Amino acid sequence: MIQQIGKVVATERAPSTVDEFYFWTQKNLIIKPFDVIKVKHIKHSTTFGVVEEISHITDSASSLAGFISSDFGDVEATTNTNRIGMNYVKARVVGNTGSIYTPVLDGQPVSLADEDDIRQALGLSNVKHPVPCGYIEMYEENPITIPVHFNSHFLIGPEGAHLNISGISGLASKTSYAMFLMKALQDKYIKNAEGTNESVAFVVLNVKGRDLLGLDEENNELDDINKAIYLEKLGIPPTPFENVKYFYPYARVPESVTYGRDFDNQKDAGKAHQYAYTYESDKEKIEMLFANVDDTNETMSSIVAQIASENSEFSSITQWGDFKTKLSEYKQSGNTGKDKEITVLSWRKFSRHFNRVFDKNQHLFNDNIEGIEGGVRLQEAIQNINKNDVFVVDIAKLSEEMQGFVFGDVVSAIYDLKLGQIDHREEDDIPSKIIIFIDELNKYASKDIPKNSPILRRVLEVTERGRSLGIILFSAEQFKSDIHDRVKGNCATHAYGRSNAIEVSKSDYQYVPPVYKSMMTRLEQGEYILQNPIFRSLLNIKFPKPTYRQFKNG
């Protein structure tokens, strides 16, 4: 039944426009931002609007009239008649059934929409290549729940790619949302109901505690309500991820470099490996240890280039230990090898920084890693990724520089794989889309990162050219405003979780209506505001609790 809730008001001050209109409702009608409403329009068409702002107004000319109405400030004073008042709602136009975008007319009836209307209004009906991305709950009094789907072509390419999730740690559950989407994607491509040639694989970096170290284990705390949402609303089985492999940093005592406690079991099940870096194969990556070092004159990168050069004194070195020795020679005054352009001071700076990182993470620089049982070179392991695989690379307990190093390595490895630089793999065996998930993106791609940072360069490569190669970045951070503009700008999908008032006042949120901004500061866990090219407006969605094992104490 159509429930009429008010009528359009178009006044001199607040006219109806192509984009927005205003209507009144009874003051006790419960309606909230993001609710969809519809208005009768010319030529028997219907215009759909999304509620933005709701104000309650009375005929009181000023606050003083309120004071006077209480017998000049007597708080006990009561009245026989309550002041005449109404709610005044601002709505944003999201579409018209006849594609008529002339403004809606004054006095036209406004009513709540039904499920089909809402789908049509928000662009949720007939979504091609659907991937569930949550569900919307609309209307307080007679709630309607509608599952929401992304068009996968706009989430992971080729039309649009990359997802950015922002929100306060803990309250926004950014990781859970990213994993929810990845679970939906994995499920979609394993089922492959559309019979496409496309395939996906995932590489996720675990940056915090044991967060992502139980992706293949069931979440025993998932209640029936959430299970029902997965099964009935979203059509996703509430099961953990499949084909999960874990990559832990190498150390003799694994616990010293990871928060994970199930390493042995996972290793026995063939799911866990340890990674480290050998000098011979990984020396070119040393530059990534200098991602956060201001290198305006590019001396550090010159040194790295020299080290990697076939003609340098470093070319005969095969072990990290020898490299260190060689390096200490270079920082002696008067001994800068053949290349006189690099000063001793620069070598000293390089050496100082390298040694600091090296000493802290010695276990990871292991030239014998391939000889150790379960040991792998991360680059090689990643380049062997198969369709529907989920690789979890644990970097939680590493130092910040080392985390960046590993992330950069992962990105490079995938980049090389997708560029076809790996000889031993058939093109058809390589997943057509590889999704990288990294939390705390601000560490690698914030506005403050030096422009010549090799990691930033790699991230930019992925966001700017990854779409066509099939490398998709799912990233998360606390404050979107910190992130490099070119990274944000290339993300087709943005998910906004709970944020704070300072953040939403930044220019990144300029286009977000004020009410939505303040809603962003109140969003609950499991609630997001989504922006995606196929949706006609921002959507306020919810998603169920994760299907994989949750570690309460990190």
Add this chain to the structure above:
Amino acid sequence: MKSIIEYIAEETHGKAYKSHRFCFDKEVPLPSLTYDESQTFTIRNDKYGETAPKKATSSLENLAKSLQREEEPIFSFFLDGSRRIYKVDDIEYQKRIFPIVGGQIGVACCERKSKDLFGKAILERHLVLSMPSAADLGQHHDLALGKMARDINASDRLQRLGLQLSTILKYEAKKSDKDKEEYMNLGTATIQDKMIECEKKVVDELVRKNLLHEDCYLIKDGSLQYPLSSKSDFRELAKYKANYRRVVGVSKSFNPEFSKDKQGRSNAASIANLPLYHRTPAAVFQESRVGNVFFSTWYVRIRDAKVTDSPFSGIVKIEKVLVTKHEEENGLDSGEVDRITANIINERNPVCYGKDQRWANHLYPIYLTESYLKSQYLSDLHFINLF
């Protein structure tokens, strides 16, 4: 296509001048003492308007508070009538020039079902014209006016707009009235009378539907002293009294000079000095226009004098028709006077401060009714250009 004025001129053998059209009403009402309003009534020096009058004024603050706590307000209906007058054109008849007076009449009655449920009960809206008797209307003026109204209503113009002229009135064009303004006033008076008729019709409708009873009174904005029509007879008088049994007239502005004490001296100073929530004793007077009808009238201060801008703002005049023979002889029961007054005091909030200059004398439900009524009028430009 002929305009309505051209049609009227042709039909009544006059000559239309197509002169300037304008709204004749004064601008937004300001708080003022209505010194000029000639209310012709006689104060009965020998009687009070209530059964147990007190010598001094009495405070009703406590009664008002206890009624507000314990009882529902007795006022549920609020009535306001108003009209807007326009000079539509000048037409020449018998070598004299007469204005054709146009008017929009509206009478609204709103009902308060609860604190939050306030809405329209009855609305009467009329578009009228008033023309001079000097127009050539043939033998039967009423028939001719009726025919003209029907023809005008059948015109494409009004049909298209979905508007109807309710009636065409006639004002007496006395020869001595040289001044054109006077003709305007004569025309205005006929429209005013039509409005009063509408108000009475609305009250009559409420009574017929049994909506007014001892716990359900009506506040009428302004005085109750209606002139009865010239053909007034005993039956009409009786009906008027019966209908107005549960109606209280509350006037925002009044001429304090009309209030006299027992010795026939002006009472204005003592009204101005009324303390907050005090009422004067009720006086009784006989309205000469209405005929053999007695009214009880008294004043109450609903707003403290120190917060109002003149000594009489914050004071309202309350009137009630004395219905029974007993009431006519002894006045209203003092208890009822107190109860009505206390309820009026309780209507003082909220205020329309900032919206209406007369806020100190306004009662909010009446203000709402007035606002509603105003919202129902056609805009002045729209109305003027109909003709």
